[in-house]
Amino acid sequence: MIPFSTIVEPAEAPARFPSPFDRAAIHPLARRAAAETMTLLDAGLGDAWELGQVGGGKMFGVLVVAASDGSLGYLRAFSGMLKGQWTIAGWAPPTFDARARDVIWIPGEAALAALSHDAARTAMSRELLPAIQGTYSFANARGEVRALHELFAPAQPPAGAGDCAAPKLLAEAYAKGLRPLALAEFWWGAPPRSGDRRSGSFYAACQGKCPPLLAHMLSGLPADPPPQYGSAALAPHEPTVVYEDAHVVVVDKPSGMLSVPGLSQKDCVSNRLRARYPEATGQLVVHRLDLDTSGLLIAAKDPQTFSALQRLFSQRAIAKRYVAWLDGVLIGERGVVDLPIRMDVEDRPRQIHDPVHGKSAMTEWAVLERGNDRTKLALVPLTGRTHQLRVHASHPLGLDAPIVGDRLYGREAPEHGERLLLHAESVAFTHPVTGVSIQLSRPAPF
Known part of the structure; x- marks a missing residue:
């Protein structure tokens, strides 16, 4: 256990362990332990580990713990390996049985090196993975120990499961007889090649x-418990109808309401429209806005109109304009961001930049206002990828200034009740049934 740099009283400890899945719930003691660790990394350790080199950054973690005498301190960990090493003095060790793993990996590594074809190496690596994963086990506060395969059953554990900083820290705490109190994980060093992590965040x-x-x-x-986004935490208002006829309805969706039902939350624009228009048939909501985004959302009252509107979206024949406040000062007045993106399969629902496997994503932007180290923009998505505007705003190769209040891509998690400052301000399209040009706008509430 590492002592804090100055005395910490037990009364400062949290009564409950904050959820590690809630970025906004990091306890002050965990932030303090992280700050001390960042100081250590910044004082030269990060340079020694080459964290500043391209692709060299790493996720780190700290765990505030209590000893049996009530004194408080913390543990440190890094994800995966550092400079080819699993174990470094002063940092939590890996969660596998090292001897058992060596029995599998040492001869396996030699066999892999002897193979001359990439396909053969890949096939053998897949064969080795379940055996290596069999060397991982995890205890809990009750002393119950479970194998990695048990915890993911009936699915197979993903590669790298158990190697993140959080499980390493909890495992080390239990092994040393320490009581876990609060956790924080942060990125340090150069951003990953996907660009979706910032040093010190x-x-x-x-x-x-x-x-x-x-x-x-x-x-x-x-x-x-983990946060349940979309569970009426922001007490959203009823969607306001902006336009309606026999075939189409356009509403102003409030921030904090889902467009369609989620896994754990059924209240959404689609279900509210279903209650409002019981005679409507088929699907209603034609496209989606993120939970945290407000603004204009188009719905159809019948299957034929729904299909026709979807065709217009696929043909990019529906023009949309958003407004947003960005956390940063932009250079220039207008431009285009062209960054392919895809789902981060290891951290859904986050999206990441991937120039090889990502789907084309383009956004036009123009400055509307500047002030207080923030920039207000008009954003026009030329493609319709998930989280496109949020990724294009935050990515270092994009605007390098995340949207204010962005809990996924922002520099800091938003304060409780703070909303994402992104609003779908206007839509324009040709009515698929009447042929009339429809142009609608709803000013942002910020």
Whole structure:
């Protein structure tokens, strides 16, 4: 256990373990432990580990813990390996049985090196992975130990499961008889090649590898549940009808309301429209706005109109304009961002830039206003990718200034109740039934 640089009283500890999946819930003690670790990295350790080189950055984590005598301190960990090493003194070790893993990996690595074809190496790596994953096990606060395969069953664990900083830290705490109190994970060093991490920024535990692990490892602790976004936390108002005829309805969606039902939340624009128009048939909402985004949303009252509007979207025949406040000062007055993006399969629903496998994504932008280290923009998406505007705003190769209030891509998690400052301000299209030109606008509420 690493002592804090100055005395910390037990009364400062949280009564419940904040959810590691809630970026806005990082406890002040965890932030303090992270700040001390960042100082250590900034003082030269990061340079020694070459974290500033292209693609060399890394996720780190800290875990505030209590010893049996009530004293408080923290543990440190890094994700995966550092400079080819799993174990470095002063940092939490990996969660696998090192001896058992060596029995599998040492001869396996030699066999892989002897193969001359990439396809053969890939096939053998896939054969080795389940055996290596069999060397991982995880305890919880009750002392219950579960194997990695058990925690992901009936699915197979993804590659790298158990190697994130969070499970390493909890495993080390239990092994040393320490009580976990609060966790924080942050990125340090150069951004990854996808560009979706900023040095010194905090991030929630990943959604691809960590949920089954951390649900088990936190069992037995008084811990907060993961946040359920879209669960009326912002008490959204009823969508306001902006335009309506026999075939089409356009509403102004409030921030904090889903466009269509989610896995755990059924209240949404689609279901509210269904209640409002019980005679409507087929699907209603033609496109989607993110939960946190407000603005104009188009719906159809019958299947034929729905299909026709979807064709207009696919043909890019529906013009949309958004407004947003960005957290930063932009150079220039207008331009185009052209960055292909795709789903981050290890951390859904985040999207990342991928020039090889990503789908084409283009956004026009123009400055509307400047002030207080922020820039207000008009944004016109020329393609319709998930989170396109948010990624294009935040990415270093894009505008390098995230949208204010962005809980996924922002520099900091928004304060409780703070909304994403992104609004779908206007839409324009030719009515698929009447042929009339429809142009609608709704000013942003910010």
